[in-house]
Amino acid sequence: MKTTKTQYKGMVRKASPHSPRLQHWLASFTVGGAICAFAEGLRQVLLHFGRGQEEIRIIVPVTLIVLTAICTALGIFDKLAAKAGAGTGVPITGFANAVVSSAMEHRSEGFILGVGANLFRLAGPVLVYGSAVSTLYGIIYYFFLR
């Protein structure tokens, strides 16, 4: 072919549509904001009923995780996420969905090497690098910030 890789790259860029960024930002902001507002609302309700801070810090995320798991299993979550993007992906809902969807997908390969081995296929990097960064921060805190 006479067309070089560089020329073709330009042709592809010209032919490809761009993501409608403003629309994506608005959708992410609205849906992500709604999820956070719901969590905050739940916190206020629990406070009102006299629950302690420690307890609330557990109940609120667990509620979001359970609701996400149910929505994922019902096939609703992926449809919402296709529109909301980071809005559903960044809160704890994204993590829960990554775990539950992997479990569902690999159910046909059995509970050990199917569900068990693939449960953190997508969420694994968050755990690995989350733990690594926490450790690093712990070291910095111990020596310099304490």
Next chain:
Amino acid sequence: MATRIGGDVLALPTRPRLAGRAAVGGKTEGEGPLGGLFDAIFPEADMGTDSWEKAETQLQQEAIRRAMERAGCEPAQVQLLFGGDLINQCTATSFALRAFGIPLAGLYSACATFALGIGMAALSLDGGGFERVMAAGSSHFCSAEKQFRFPLEYGGMPTPTAQRTATAASAIVLEGGGAQNNRGVCVEQIIFGRVNDLGVADPNEMGAAMAPAAADTILRFLRDTGTEPSALDCILTGDLGQIGSQLLLELARSEGGFELRGVHRDGGMLLYDTARQNAGVGGSGIGCSAAVLCADILPRLERGEWKRVLYVGTGALLSAISPLQAESIPAIAHGVVFAANQDS
């Protein structure tokens, strides 16, 4: 015996005849513009099985069974089947063939597998050793998502260049036995694809990755045979989608000075109504172009509406890990000319 025209085109003087064809699809395919033309639509994605892989095996069995029915033959009367799919190690095809006892030549050429299968089937008939052979291919949206992308229920935003893998399977029966028997539609010429790579590395840009391979095969065919695009009723590419199709037209102009607008159609753009259905910039997968060919294009030739069609299956030869290792995506395109015989 096949004769070579120009550099790479093989003409088949015995003109292997199309004896049967079938296309089956899933729910979304049934709701698309060609929905009414399928031999059967299966609304349940799992086909009543407990895995996407088993569902694809069933889908392919349905296509093979229906193609034999239309050809009026039994599995025992088919001497060889060329088939493939997108699942690792082509298990959908191998497992599907457990039900028939037909000798199997398993193939892999990504989404160009059906075109390769037809080419191989026609060539084996033309060689004289066989009387009746088949080609089959399948893809399944869910098994492809699982293997190449994310779990089905994982929530993410599709990129604006993404395509939808078709849940569909097709099969055809070809018969040889001399030119005198060849009424109806026959395979006239074939051209095998070369591996092309113009550096596209994003697996969400399949159309762009495959357009150079499609252009290479089409231009070699036109040059070798001295054919003007207008002499064909249709050049059907497999699954380039909107972006890949546009790039193909540009490459055909700049590389060969050919204008394909008007004669070119793309399986990926025919299978779905992309404005209405959730199909990105078009369909993809072996089943995509195979279904469009068997449900829409071949029937037009059978009815005499069209006389000559170049079917170019297009395949992106990536694996699930090659993009992670920063490999670009090589692509291939195999071409088959179907022609309606004058006396049909």
